[in-house]
Amino acid sequence: MKALGIENIQSGLVWLLTLWVIVLSVVIYKQRTFLDRLSKGTSKKNIAQILESILAEQDISQKQIKQIISRCEQIEDHALRYVQKLGMVRFNPFDDVGGDQSFCIALLDQHDNGLVISSLHSRTGTRIYAKPVKSGKGTKYPLSKEEQESINSSLLKA
Numbered sequence: 001m002k003a004l005g006i007e008n009i010q011s012g013l014v015w016l017l018t019l020w021v022i023v024l025s026v027v028i029y030k031q032r033t034f035l036d037r038l039s040k041g042t043s044k045k046n047i048a049q050i051l052e053s054i055l056a057e058q059d060i061s062q063k064q065i066k067q068i069i070s071r072c073e074q075i076e077d078h079a080l081r082y083v084q085k086l087g088m089v090r091f092n093p094f095d096d097v098g099g100d101q102s103f104c105i106a107l108l109d110q111h112d113n114g115l116v117i118s119s120l121h122s123r124t125g126t127r128i129y130a131k132p133v134k135s136g137k138g139t140k141y142p143l144s145k146e147e148q149e150s151i152n153s154s155l156l157k158a
Contacts, residue, residue, distance in 0.1 A: 080110040087154030089146050093120050104150040112136035112155065116147045 039050050085108040090100040101121040108114040116138075118129045131141045136155055138147070 082109060083107045083114065084110050085112070085114075085154040085157055087150040087152065087157065089150040089153060091146050093146075094122050096123060102146075104144070104146045106133065106147070106150040106154040108133060108136070108151070108154050116143065116150055118144070118147055 035047060038047075038054075085106070087106040087108075088103060090103045092098060092100050093102050102119055104116055104118045106114065106116045112133070112135050114133050116131050116133055118131070120127045120129075131143065131147065132139045133151060136151055137143075143151070
């Protein structure tokens with residue numbers, strides 16, 4: 001009877017060890033397929049070399065991303081100074097000329113700075129004037145009613 005008990009224990013241990021070998025084989029197979037996927041497209045290297053190359057590529061990518069973000073911020077900063085608001089008013093400044101051939105155009109950036117261009121058409125010729133604009137208002141020269149209307153028109157399109 002004692003021999004039978006030892007045989008049962010030995011048999012149980014053999015089955016347990018067989019099961020353990022199967023489990024380890026599955027784990028090793030999964031690790032091997034993962035390593036093959038990880039090293040796909042590279043020459044046969046050890047895992048340390050593969051991971052080092054991945055980390056080096058990641059560092060390069062991070063630097064490039066930081067450069068791109070920095071450049072985008074510069075572009076956004078510059079874009080605030082580009083003409084973004086446009087307003088135009090046509091009018092007839094003189095009684096003897098019709099057709100609303102005179103006009104004022106306001107060209108402003110995001111901060112409402114820029115200029116207003118006026119063209120006054122008469123029978124004897126056309127005169128063009130440009131006046132600076134700061135924060136949506138004339139600076140050095142007084143603005144006509146039409147020039148202020150063109151500025152207001154551009155501010156409404158913000």
